[in-house]
Amino acid sequence: NAGVTQTPKFQVLKTGQSMTLQCAQDMNHNSMYWYRQDPGMGLRLIYYSASEGTTDKGEVPNGYNVSRLNKREFSLRLESAAPSQTSVYFCASNKLGGAGSPLHFGNGTRLTVT
């Protein structure tokens, strides 16, 4: 059982370049999330998708766009990367977005923007 799969695992970008982070889950979960993890800041929610066809902003959405491609896949796009977006990005999913449904995380994408 793969769970939540993220690609790529590592990426180096130059300022201004664009890229898309991919995430797929095989647990038939309804809700999916993108977080970033920075030293001293903890995990912060970028965007989430409560169900297929919907997306909403989280705590730190500026500079990012998302697409819920289907029930399994949720991508995160950086249109014009900035050094402040250097971070570790985690995708997560859960069956229901309400209380009582723990998040399942992928292994992360380590992004460096120079």
Place this chain on the structure above:
Amino acid sequence: SQELEQSPQSLIVQEGKNLTINCTSSKTLYGLYWYKQKYGEGLIFLMMLQKGGEEKSHEKITAKLDEKKQQSSLHITASQPSHAGIYLCGADSSGAGSYQLTFGKGTKLSVIP
């Protein structure tokens, strides 16, 4: 906005010793989740607590949510090197569930053989 304070920030213990990690919120918690993270990996779900006074155990790890539902503790009995990692608490203080979880900054645990 909700903030979660984890203490201690880091902990070094001898193998076999017991230890406790705390997660404190200024707001009532509707749900509290404990995760473990190893370097370079994702977060592994450990336990979820929802009711004041609730206590759950898995192997040698016990988590409690206090009666006032503003603090949770994670207790490890007879620690082993396999327990080493970063422990994070995640909390729902809005009642909105996982759409607005807040995470603590983590407690780094090292276990010396």
